[in-house]
Amino acid sequence: KEKFEITKEQQDFMNVILDAYNRHQIPPDVAKKLLQEQYSAEENFLLLTEMATSQVQVLVEFTKNIPGFLSLDHEDQIALLKGSAVEATFLRSAQAFSTKMPSGHTEVLEERIRKSGISEEFMTPMFNFYKSIGELHMVQEEQALLTAITIMTPDRPYVKDQQAVERLQEPMLDILRKLCALHHPGEPQYFARLLGRLTELRTLNHYHAEMLTSWRMNDYKFTPLLCEIWDVQ
Numbered sequence: 001k002e003k004f005e006i007t008k009e010q011q012d013f014m015n016v017i018l019d020a021y022n023r024h025q026i027p028p029d030v031a032k033k034l035l036q037e038q039y040s041a042e043e044n045f046l047l048l049t050e051m052a053t054s055q056v057q058v059l060v061e062f063t064k065n066i067p068g069f070l071s072l073d074h075e076d077q078i079a080l081l082k083g084s085a086v087e088a089t090f091l092r093s094a095q096a097f098s099t100k101m102p103s104g105h106t107e108v109l110e111e112r113i114r115k116s117g118i119s120e121e122f123m124t125p126m127f128n129f130y131k132s133i134g135e136l137h138m139v140q141e142e143q144a145l146l147t148a149i150t151i152m153t154p155d156r157p158y159v160k161d162q163q164a165v166e167r168l169q170e171p172m173l174d175i176l177r178k179l180c181a182l183h184h185p186g187e188p189q190y191f192a193r194l195l196g197r198l199t200e201l202r203t204l205n206h207y208h209a210e211m212l213t214s215w216r217m218n219d220y221k222f223t224p225l226l227c228e229i230w231d232v233q
């Protein structure tokens with residue numbers, strides 16, 4: 001078999017992931033809301049916590065559709081969701097930022113985010129990531145697979161059976177490698193660049209706790225689900 005040829009079972013696997021990814025999309029677009037007007041830090045933080053809460057719920061539903069996930073040890077299932085939730089939020093935010101918009105809208109969106117209440121020091125790493133994701137012009141299959149691969153990362157904290165997670169992540173990496181060759185024939189390095197984004201995503205993970213508490217405002221309100229997932233309050 002040609003090493004780049006996608007087999008029938010890989011195509012079926014990809015369809016399951018893509019169908020789940022499309023079925024579990026975020027409710028109404030946050031970017032549109034932000035383009036309408038500049039909100040206060042408190043309103044923006046509320047918007048973020050609402051969006052992030054619904055995104056976690058969407059993420060759980062999507063993850064349950066990844067073949068093999070539900071047969072993992074239950075505590076490991078939780079560890080994988082907890083370990084990837086923040087990265088999934090930034091990946092989804094990057095995709096929201098990179099969505100094709102009428103000219104000038106992306107600049108307005110960037111301005112709104114810069115003035116949203118997040119402290120300056122996190123703007124550079126965050127926008128560097130958003131722009132590096134945007135430059136990749138990922139097709140939907142790649143976005144769906146990259147999200148599934150991020151969730152199925154064996155070395156998350158508290159994962160007991162890392163081999164079992166590796167066995168689920170490897171087939172997805174193989175499909176992604178073939179998809180990259182298929183959709184980006186002129187860029188042999190494309191697959192490597194895509195995986196490089198996952199490393200950049202982990203660094204945003206490290207910033208996240210500080211980022212959260214750096215919002216210029218006084219009383220922080222989180223939903224119970226975010227307290228669980230973000231280890232806050």
Ligand SMILES: O=C(NC1CCCCC1)[C@H](C1CCCCC1)n1c(-c2ccc(-c3nnn[nH]3)cc2)nc2ccccc21
Nearest residue numbers: 030031044047048051052055092093096097113116211212
């Ligand atoms: O709502 C959002 N993102 C949702 C997108 C869909 C999945 C769930 C998260 C936030 C906006 C909230 C309101 C103020 C402006 C930013 N957002 C962010 C963003 C900003 C700061 C943190 C953060 N994390 N910890 N402290 N701050 C996370 C995400 N990046 C975005 C890029 C494009 C569009 C929206 C974007």
